[in-house]
Amino acid sequence: MICVLKILFLEGKIMNNGSSMVLSLDIGSDRTKLCAGVPVGNDRVEICAAAMVKTKGISKSVVTNSDELTECIEALVKKLEGNKKKLKRFVYVAKNKNIKVNSIYLTIGGEHILTVNSKSALRLSERPVLVSRHDVSRLMDTAKSLQRCVNREIIHLLPQEFMVDGYKRLKDPEGVCGCMLTAKLHTISCEASFMQNLINVVNNAGISVEDVIYSGLAASFSALTKQQKHAGVILLEFGAETVDALFFKEDSLQWTSVIPFGAKDITLEIAENLSVTFMQAEQLKMQYKSMPDDSMYKIIVKKKSADYNTIIPQYLTAVVDKKLFEIMFFIKKELELSGILSKADAGIVISGGMSFMDGFTAKLQEFMGVMVKFGIMRGFVSNLPAAGSNFYAAGIGAVMYAIDKNRNKPVKMSMRRRDIFRQIVGNVKDMYNDYF
Ligand SMILES: Nc1ncnc2c1ncn2[C@@H]1O[C@H](COP(=O)(O)OP(=O)(O)OP(=O)(O)O)[C@@H](O)[C@H]1O
Ligand SMILES: [Mg+2]
Structure with missing residues (x-):
């Protein structure tokens, strides 16, 4: 009897250690993020690590070069495993052992949803x-x-x-x-084949996938409050290639859509109109609002043809605003056609990389005619400044989702029969050593 109780106790310990630290991998079309968290008490989550790298080998949510994507994931894991200074709390939680990324919760998004x-x-x-x-x-x-x-x-x-x-x-x-x-x-x-390809790439990087979560749903865990979900709120997660649109009311998800536009469309528009490289267009996009609204002020751009050209900031603003208008128009039509815009009493919350665009929140609010809020990351504790950035909305949300799911999961026997047998033999040995 004593032996059985001891086995169960040890098993509980193994389960707790195994399930306490949760890692998520959010493979975006522009950036890939890896986040880690632990449960604190009965209902809180602490985010202990967050890292991101530029994504390679994926386009329009399709794996185009699996080797490149595997390398990208491996680089991210190294970044997180090696960055011990920033991860003191993590190392502490892991009882001073090195962090090992063995398994993750994978977010999945894209037009095939x-x-x-x-x-x-x-x-x-x-x-x-x-x-x-x-x-x-x-x-x-x-x-x-x-x-x-x-x-x-x-x-x-x-x-x-x-x-x-x-x-x-x-x-x-x-x-x-x-x-x-x-x-x-x-x-x-x-799409099953898309999901399997993504899982294969993660497995090739030596990591197993615990479960798969839709990226938009994951973001809703960190960017929305329970009150907003009850009153009626639309979450727009603006990524590089897609916008995840979700509508919550009376505490449940009522409607979801993946809109095929994103921040990359604005970059491509700048690159095309100004005949500049994608990299230069990306830089111009980041600063377009911070430039003085003065026709005396000139921006010198290096054209693809290696010539130099000068443009006035107003021209850049016009190019960006035109594309922004197109994106906002499409989203508004989608929200109106599905009849949810008028039901969102708590308005719209935005997250993802494009939400950082200068003046975007105000512009969207004016265009949509409902209150628009920049998503504030919440529902967890962390001493990492990066955890407050809603670039990580889906990654951190996935950690919160997984911890919540594990908490509500009925405790199961987690060891295989052979492991249990080994455990029994080990415990009998321990008892023998204890007493003799
Ligand atoms: N300040 C900014 N202004 C405009 N765009 C920005 C800004 N900061 C980041 N972005 C854009 O945000 C995008 C990256 O955001 P995010 O990491 O959320 O996308 P992703 O998850 O990789 O994409 P997706 O979810 O569509 O697969 C890039 O296209 C980047 O140019
Ligand atoms: Mg994303």
Whole structure:
């Protein structure tokens, strides 16, 4: 008996150590981010590490050069594992062992993401019975199997609300009495081959993937508050090639869309209009608002043809504003057509690299006609200044999501039979040594 108790205790210890530190990898089309966090107490998260590198080998969410992408991930892991100065707290949490990135939670995004709202029902009994947790699982499993299709992987099946006979809008139907259980669901799926290619690249870098999370949903964990999600809020995560648009109301995700525009489109527009290289266009984009609005002021640009040219800041502003208008117009149309713009009582929150663009928040607010807020990273503690930057919204959000999921997961036997046998032998030896 003593032996069994000791085994369970040791197993609990192993599980805690194994599940306490969570790492996420957010492979963006422009930058790849690696974040790490640990649970603190019962409901808090501490972000202990965050690093980012320029992405290589991916375009339009498709792996174009797996070797380059693998190298990029390896460089990022080295950056995080080697940067001990900044990671004191991490090293402390890891009991002074070196950080090893063995497994991660992978975010996934891009135009191949599809979402759908649906309903699913389960007949419980002829006579009213209490709805159990098992009934809810059965309903979700049935919905999942009905929605499964070739070359698509369901990454999230999120309940919006449950109904038990006449009782509507239930967040948790467990314990309610009825004959029929119905659920409104929001499904997020991705192209299976795209996901597998990405997982293969991560595996080639010597890292295993614990789970996959849609990047927009991940960002919502760090950029939105519970109050906003209840009142009705639209999150726009502006990346380099896509904008993840999500609408939350009454605490659940109601609508999602991946809009095929991003910060890179503005860079390409500048490069084309000014005949400059992509790198130079990128620099001009970063400073376009900080330049004096004065026609006497000239910007000297080196053209692709190696000639030099002078332009006035107003010309650059006109080029950027034209593209920005196009992007904002497209997003507004999408939000209006789906009928969510008028329902977002808490307005719009923006995150991602493009949200840092000078004057963008104000411009978007004026154009959309609803309140627009620059996303403030929240819901975690950290002594890393970088953790406050919403460049990491998806990466840090993925860590928060994973820790939350692990907390709510029922504790399972995590060791394989052989490991348990080894553990028993080890414990018997320990007991023998203790007593004799
Ligand atoms: N101050 C700024 N002004 C304008 N654009 C900026 C600024 N800072 C960063 N960006 C742009 O943000 C983009 C990178 O943002 P982010 O890291 O969120 O994208 P990503 O995750 O790599 O892309 P995606 O999510 O679309 O795959 C780059 O295109 C970069 O030019
Ligand atoms: Mg991104």
